[in-house]
Amino acid sequence: MKDKIKKIMASVFMADEKTIADDIRQGDFEKWDSLQHLNLMVALEGHYHITFEPEEIMDMTDLEKIIRYVENKLNK
C-alpha cells in the first residue's frame, strides 16, 4: 500500500519516486501545494474507489496519515 501510494504521489507531483520519502509531509515538499494536494486526493479516490470527507482531506497532510485514512476506508 505504501509503495503504491508513493507511486501515485510521484505521478501527481510529477516527481521522481525516489524523492518521495516515508516521512514526506505537505509543508516540507515543495511540489505538494494546495492544488496538488487536491489532485492527489482525486487520484487516490479514483484509484481505490473511495471518497474522502472534507475534514479527512484537510487532515491528510503526510504519508502516514494518508495510508491510515485509505486503509480505514478500504476496511469498512
Place this chain on the structure above:
Amino acid sequence: MEDLRLFIYRNFTVEPLFGKFKNPQFSGYDDISIPPQDFDAIIWFYQLPLDATDDGALLFIENLKNRLDLFLGYNISATVILFTLHRFFYVSYQDSSWHLSRSIADYNNYLYSLAEKHRNFKVIDLSKFAEVTNPKPLIDWKYYYISKMLINPALSGTFHEWFVKQLNAINTSRKKCIVLDLDNTLWGGIIGEDGLEGIALGTTYPGSAYKDFQKGLREAAAHGVLLALCSKNNETDVGEVFEKHPAMELKKEDFVAFRINWTDKATNIAEIAEELNIGTDSLVFIDDNPVEREMIKKLVPDVTVPDFPDQPYKLKNFLKTVYEDFFQIYKITGEDRIKTEQYHQNARRIVNSRKFASIPEYLQSLEMVIKIEPVSSFNLSRIAQLTQKTNQFNLTTRRYTETDISNFTKNGALVVCASVADKFGDNGITAVSIIKKGKNSQATIDSYMLSCRILGRGIEDAFLKALLNHLYRNNIKEIFAEYLPTRKNMQTELFYENFGFKIISQENGTKKYRVVVHNEYRIDPCYAIVSNIGKTDER
C-alpha cells in the same frame, strides 16, 4: 495542442481542467486587471457563482459584461476563447423567474456577437460539455467547498479531451474558399449542349432551386467565404451566361478565381490555391460529378469534398450544411440569429453607458472592503493554514503552525489577517502579515502573503499601506522586510521595491529592505479599510 501557452481568466478553481497544458497561467479570482501578454490563447472562463441567488446572478452577469468590455480594451491579438455561461446548479422553484435564463442567453449571444466581430475570438459552448455523458457528477460539492472547484476534478481528463477537440475544430476546420463547378451545379443542364435558353435557371423548378443556390452562395460570400470557379467548359459559353442570363444571381465579380478550361480539375484546383495564396486544405470543392469528386479526393486529399445532393431542391440544405460545417464552427441556432440585432443593440448600450473607462473605475465599482483583524481564536487556524498553503504571493514563504503563531503574539509580534469583501461577496480571510517589533521604533515584516484569489486588484498595496499606517500611528517608523525567493513566488520579487522600500542587502536572490515612514500612506478610496488592529492595541 498541449504545448499551447494558455492564460485563463476565471472566478473558480479551474487549474485541474487545464492541468495537462504546459504551464498555463491563471488570473486571480474575478481579476482582470493584468493584460496577458505572450500567450497563444486567452481563455475567458467565468461561470455563475454557485452560491448566488437569482438576483445575485443577474448582478454578476451585468458586471461580467462590464469586465468583458474592459478586457476588450486590451485589444488582444492572440486567440481569445470565450466559454459560454452554463447554469451548473439551480433549484427549480415554482415561481422562478425567466429573467435569469434570459440574461444568461443574452450574455452568451453577446459572446457570439463578439466572435463575429473579432476574427480571433471564438466561443465554446460549455453546455455541450455538460452533455458529454459521464457517470460522474458535474459538481463535486466537497471540492467546491474545500477549494472553489466548479467542475468535479475527477472529470478533468474528460474535460481536457473535450476541450482539445474544440480547439482542434477552431484551428483546422475553418475553410476559406468554395470551388464550384458550373453545369448541373450552378444551373441545371449543360451550357455547351443546352445553350443559354436551355439551361435550368429561373423562377420555375428546378431552375428556381439553382437560382436560390446561387443566392445562398452570394450571401456566403458576403459573410467572408471566397468563391472560385473550376469548370470544363468553353470560356465564351460561360462568359455569355454571366453577361446575358437574366436569372444569374452570381456575377463574375463574386468570384476571386476562375479556371474554365479542359485541364484536369486537380491541377486547376492546386493552381487556384496557389493563386489565392491559401492552402489546399482551405478549399471546399463542390461538383455534381462523382468522378471529378473522386479524382480530387485522391489527388488533392487536403481539399474537402462534400457529396453533392441528388436533387436540386436539396441544394438549400446542402449549402447550409457546407457553411456551418466548414466555414462557421460554432453553430448559432435560428433563435440566436433572430436575436443578433437585439444583442448588437445591447452591445452598443453597454459601450455607451456601462463601459468603464479605466481600471481605477472598475476597481471602484467593485466596492471592496478590506477588513483587517488581529489574530484571535476565530482566525488562528486560518492564518496558520494560509502560511502553510500560500505559494505565489508570499514574500518569505515561512510556514507556521498555530502554536508558532500563538508564540509570536506572546512575544509581542503583530499578527494580522485581512478579509476582502466586494459586491459579489466575501472572499474570507485571504491575506496575512506577521510583523515582529524590534527595539524603539523598529519593526520587521516577517511574513506577508495574499491568497491568489484576490490578487491583481491592488489589495496587496492597500493592505501593506494600512499596516504601515497602523505602525506609524504607534510610532514605529523604521521598517525592515525581506524577500526570499522560491520556485513559485517570482511575482513578488519586486513587490517591496515597487512599493518604495530600499534594498539594504542582496544575496543569492534573497533581498533585505528598509524603509522609514515619514507620513501616513494615502490609500485609494476604492478600498474601504475597516481595521480592528488599533483597538486591540488600546486594550
